[in-house]
Amino acid sequence: MDSVRTDVVDFYIKLGTKVVDASHDQDTTDLHKCVSFICDFTPDLEKSKLCILVAGALGGRFDHEVGNINVLCRFKDTRIILISDDCLIHLLPKAQNHEIHVLSSVVGPHCGLIPIGMPSRSTTTTGLQWDLSDTEMKFGGLVSTSNIAKGETVTVHSDSDLLWTISIKKSQDSSP
Amino acid sequence: MEVVHHSSAFLLPSVAPDHRPSLNYALIVLNQRLPRFTPLLWQHAQLRLCADGGANRVFDEMPGLFPHEDAVAVRNRYKPDVIKGDMDSVRTDVVDFYIKLGTKVVDASHDQDTTDLHKCVSFICDFTPDLEKSKLCILVAGALGGRFDHEVGNINVLCRFKDTRIILISDDCLIHLLPKAQNHEIHVLSSVVGPHCGLIPIGMPSRSTTTTGLQWDLSDTEMKFGGLVSTSNIAKGETVTVHSDSDLLWTISIKKSQDSSP
Numbered sequence: 397m398d399s400v401r402t403d404v405v406d407f408y409i410k411l412g413t414k415v416v417d418a419s420h421d422q423d424t425t426d427l428h429k430c431v432s433f434i435c436d437f438t439p440d441l442e443k444s445k446l447c448i449l450v451a452g453a454l455g456g457r458f459d460h461e462v463g464n465i466n467v468l469c470r471f472k473d474t475r476i477i478l479i480s481d482d483c484l485i486h487l488l489p490k491a492q493n494h495e496i497h498v499l500s501s502v503v504g505p506h507c508g509l510i511p512i513g514m515p516s517r518s519t520t521t522t523g524l525q526w527d528l529s530d531t532e533m534k535f536g537g538l539v540s541t542s543n544i545a546k547g548e549t550v551t552v553h554s555d556s557d558l559l560w561t562i563s564i565k566k567s568q569d570s571s572p
Numbered sequence: 573m574e575v576v577h578h579s580s581a582f583l584l585p586s587v588a589p590d591h592r593p594s595l596n597y598a599l600i601v602l603n604q605r606l607p608r609f610t611p612l613l614w615q616h617a618q619l620r621l622c623a624d625g626g627a628n629r630v631f632d633e634m635p636g637l638f639p640h641e642d643a644v645a646v647r648n649r650y651k652p653d654v655i656k657g658d659m660d661s662v663r664t665d666v667v668d669f670y671i672k673l674g675t676k677v678v679d680a681s682h683d684q685d686t687t688d689l690h691k692c693v694s695f696i697c698d699f700t701p702d703l704e705k706s707k708l709c710i711l712v713a714g715a716l717g718g719r720f721d722h723e724v725g726n727i728n729v730l731c732r733f734k735d736t737r738i739i740l741i742s743d744d745c746l747i748h749l750l751p752k753a754q755n756h757e758i759h760v761l762s763s764v765v766g767p768h769c770g771l772i773p774i775g776m777p778s779r780s781t782t783t784t785g786l787q788w789d790l791s792d793t794e795m796k797f798g799g800l801v802s803t804s805n806i807a808k809g810e811t812v813t814v815h816s817d818s819d820l821l822w823t824i825s826i827k828k829s830q831d832s833s834p
Contacts, residue, residue, distance in 0.1 A: 463803035483719050510721075512797050514796075526800055541779075557798075
């Protein structure tokens, strides 16, 4: 609670918002604390249907961005999507067959696959302009950035955890 | 073991002669909003490149950093030496304007395997005599923000050119590589940077990192994504030292009260 203003907290408390002061815990970021809260709040039976959307996850200080990305890596079994004005990012855990449905009215076509945390010996994709085929990826070598999602579906299978990122289209209405 | 010195002296209004190391700066401007201190970086640089749409940014936004001056005069003064990239973003009117002033335009659109930043870094390295390479420091303005895959592509350029000093710069922070197995000494110029900082094991887990000068120092500590990554750390004094078995990214915040003019 070192950033939120007192007048803001007071306003929302009056409306019934619950305020949880976690300042005693200096080892985890605010995002981590919130994700933990949501996971604790969610009955186990519901966890597979849970998807956490994080607005304002990118931009600003780079170490904050990295801290947010690390939360994706720490909570690998939870669907968490980092969202900014320009793009979204989520984890594709290793050794799973991932199918990404590209809703082209709202996202794409610019996308990328990033070997976060360690090199990836083998990744195979379909549906990208520059598909990977049992391809190695690592920082200092090939990292799939500025790729293009060609169709409605992109599939990914990797031996390593990857970050998937795709651009968000500019012509979004802000109101539902 | 030799110590590798790092300094953000390029953010000071003038490079004081006693600030080690003495470096030759080159500037690359990418296609993001110009950091407010871009004129300062421009002043320090001996070679100024725009990566493709970065030329639009210089043309459009540099006059705004000098609101009391005539826009044309500002544009004439801040003329890039080179515009390089695949040329799919830079506007024709911008290219024509700078060509008339003598800017060299290098169309590298045939090469789809490397980013515009990679092309510009290669150009600068090829342009720099071997004897001068150890003193070269490439500043990259507009390296963060916007699309995340672009950011990652920029960070990967740091990893591909590990032997070259390259510093990614935005309005909020700077990032550079600390290659593994070296004794790094980071001089924290607290009038312009800090205190918020971080160390990031990019590319692979780090078995052992040791630091001094941080609020939460590391001591033969393991770092990896999914575990500990040193973010939201604080640089306590004038010097931070880092030694790691693995390549790390160092990032530190840039103070807001920067003057834009040198």
